Amino acid sequence: MDPYHFDPVPDPSANPGPNGSPSNPGPGYTPGSAPGPGYMPGPETSRNIGYPPPGAQVPPAQGPYPPGPGAYPPGPSPYPAGDPYQGGYAGMPPQYAPVPPPSSGMPVAGWIGIALGVVLLLGLGITGIVLTSDDDDDPGTTTADPGGDGGGGGSDATSNADPTEDVVADPVAEAVIGDCFYNYGDETTPELETAVCGAGAFEAVDIIEGTSDLTSCDSNPVVNLSVTSTGTDRVLCLSYTVIDGDDAYHAQVGECVYGTSTAGSAWYVLDCQDGAFKVIERIDGESSTSSCTDSTYYIYGVGYSTGETYLDTTLCLQMLYASGDTGYAEVDDCLSMNSDYTYAEFVSDCDDGNAYVTGRTNEIVDGESWCNGWGWAYEEVPDFPELSFTVCWGWL
Structure with a gap:
C-alpha cells in the first residue's frame, strides 16, 4: 500500500529574508493565515461492519475470493467533484479591452488638441522665463557648496564634525x-x-x-x-516557528498530531485517539517524505521545508484507525478479531488468529454485495478520503 504524503510548507526557490523564513513558499501558504487558537480540525472516522456466522463458507460458485472492484459498481462517492476554478466573482462578465473601430485621417478633435498643446507650451515657456528672472534678482537666495571650504555657516560645521559611532546592542x-x-x-x-x-x-x-x-x-x-x-x-x-499556530513541527516519536491536507495549514499535537496520526519516525534535516522508512504502519507524511536544511523536518505518520490493524491489512493477512468484530490486530502466526483478509480496496463501497457473503468492514476518513478503506474477511 503506497503511503500518502503532504508538504505543508513548499520549498522556497529563493530565501532573501531571515534565516528559515518561507519568503517565497508558493500558492497555498500565507504567513499568519493559519486558523486561530479557537479552531482545530478534529480527528474523525465513521465505520460499519458486517460478518458471516462462525463457520460460514463463501458460496461455492464464487470461489475463495470476492470479485474485484470492477465486478460490482461502487456506490455514489460521498465526495462530489469540485467545480473547475473560475476567476473573478460569480456572474462577472468576461473582462477584455474594447477594440476601437479603424479610422482614416485625423479627427477634428485631434487638430483642436494640437492647437491647445501649442498654446500651453508657449505659456509654460513664458512662465519659466519670469521665474528665472526672479531668482537672479533675489540677493537673499544662496546655494551651499558641499565641496567648498569658504564661509563659516552651520552646514560646513555640521559636515566637518566627527561622526558619532552607533552603539550596537547585544x-x-x-x-x-x-x-x-x-x-x-x-x-x-x-x-x-x-x-x-x-x-x-x-x-x-x-x-x-x-x-x-x-x-x-x-x-x-x-x-x-x-x-x-x-x-x-x-x-x-x-x-x-514554521507556521503560526503549528506545534506539530516539534512533535516527537510516539506523540499524536492532526491537521488538514491544505498547504500552509497548521498541524497540532493532541492526545492519541481514533482518527489521529501517530508519529512513528521523525527525520530532522529532511523535508521530503520519501525519506520515511517503508513500514507496515507508515501511511502518511508531513514534510516541513524552510529553505534551511537544519530547520527542515519530516514526520512519518501512522493513522490510528478505530478498526485497529484492519486498516493496514492486505489480502491473506491473518488477524485476531475481537468478539464484536469491530477491532483486529495482526498475528505473527495464523494459528494464533481467527480471521483472514479476503479482499481490500481503498474506497468506500457496498461491502455487503462487494464482499459477496464474506464478512466486511469499512472505515471512512472525511478529512483524508484517500485513507478510507473497505476490507472483506473470513473466519479461519
Missing part, C-alpha cells in the same frame, strides 16, 4: 524568555535581530546562565538553535 545579553528574533545568519554564525513572534521567527524558550556551552540546550526537544556571544556568559535556547 541581543543575547538583553534577551528574556519570550523574546523573538529573526536570524539573518545561519546555524553556525547566527545574526539575530529583534522581531515580532510568528512564522519565520525564533523564540527564546530558555536561557542558560553562567555558560557559553551551546550544547546546554540539547535536552529541550523544541529548541532549534542555540546562541551565545563573546560579551556574555549565557546561552539562548531558541525555538523556530
